[in-house]
Amino acid sequence: MSATVSFAPPQKAKALERTLEKLRTKVIAGDLMPGEQIRQQEMAEELGISRVPLREALNVLADQGLLIHRPNSGYFVAKRAQSELAQISRMLELLENELIASIDWPDDEHIARMATLNASMRVVATTEDWTPMIRLNREFHHLMFGLSPLRLIFEEVMRLWPLADTFISSKMASQDARLRTVDEHDRIIESLRRRDHAHCLAVMETHRASTAAGLGPTVPPPA
Structure with missing residues (x-):
């Protein structure tokens, strides 16, 4: 912020x-x-x-x-080209993975806060004005990433997220995509309950791929 x-x-x-x-x-x-x-x-x-x-x-x-x-x-x-989306997505992928791999496991209260945010997203997902879902989505992910002690990386991720909001909204224009996002968040919460970093990374990769689908070219990872 x-x-x-x-x-x-x-x-x-x-x-x-x-x-x-x-x-x-x-x-x-x-x-x-x-x-x-x-x-x-x-x-x-x-x-x-x-x-x-x-x-x-x-x-x-x-x-x-x-x-x-x-x-x-x-x-x-600001005008953002698809090539910029690719760069933002790649930076977020690398930095977010560092955060997820280093998170301290949340207590029940933290899990409950994430679940409450996601429940609000589920309600908003089926309303005519779904735009509050962008803010709720950002807050949900920041709660998860904020579990990491890597504060400099966390602050950089927070700086990059607003740049991705307009692209994420393109995906969320579809109600099916909004509901799919909420379902994926449920799986993220469950992965945190399991306290398994590898599983968290796998669930997040699936979620990230779902968000990127249909939004244009991405920067491929290095060979």
């Missing part, structure tokens, strides 16, 4: 997080298209906020790579 969010006063941090999520949802849902400029006055009025917190949120999303800031021009939705 951006330091802008982490060190803000509690109320300001909550307001900023809500603004960030609304802007992310607009990008993911296609309300803001790649290359489109953010009209700050119009957006502030639409979200019911002033331009100061809006600019703060825009800066965070620019830092995360979802937006591009052009001095003297404004903020634009």
Whole structure:
């Protein structure tokens, strides 16, 4: 998470997080298209906020790579090519595998939090507005990856995930894919209960392959 969010006063941090999520949802849902400029006055009025917190949120999303800031021009939705997806996917695969191989096994409370998130995803998966599933999906995986003591790798994975959100949303546009994702999460939770690193890696590889299916070319692993 951006330091802008982490060190803000509690109320300001909550307001900023809500603004960030609304802007992310607009990008993911296609309300803001790649290359489109953010009209700050119009957006502030639409979200019911002033331009100061809006600019703060825009800066965070620019830092995360979802937006591009052009001095003297404004903020634009980033354009991501399929080749970039391939690179992001490959980096996440390598880094996530390091985290999974090193996780400390969760207690029952941690497992219950993951199960609750996944139950919420199952409900949202069949609704007309399924976009909250992107946030829930991100939180689910961060709970799992956060079990690793490798904090620098974890922080890098957190930095990369927002770059993948728009691609993941392409898969989740299908209700069948959303429900399949939830089923795969159930298997991830069960693998954590088994306390078997090799099994966790195998389950995650299957889940990752399912997400990548139909999203274009991938970077092949080295021979």
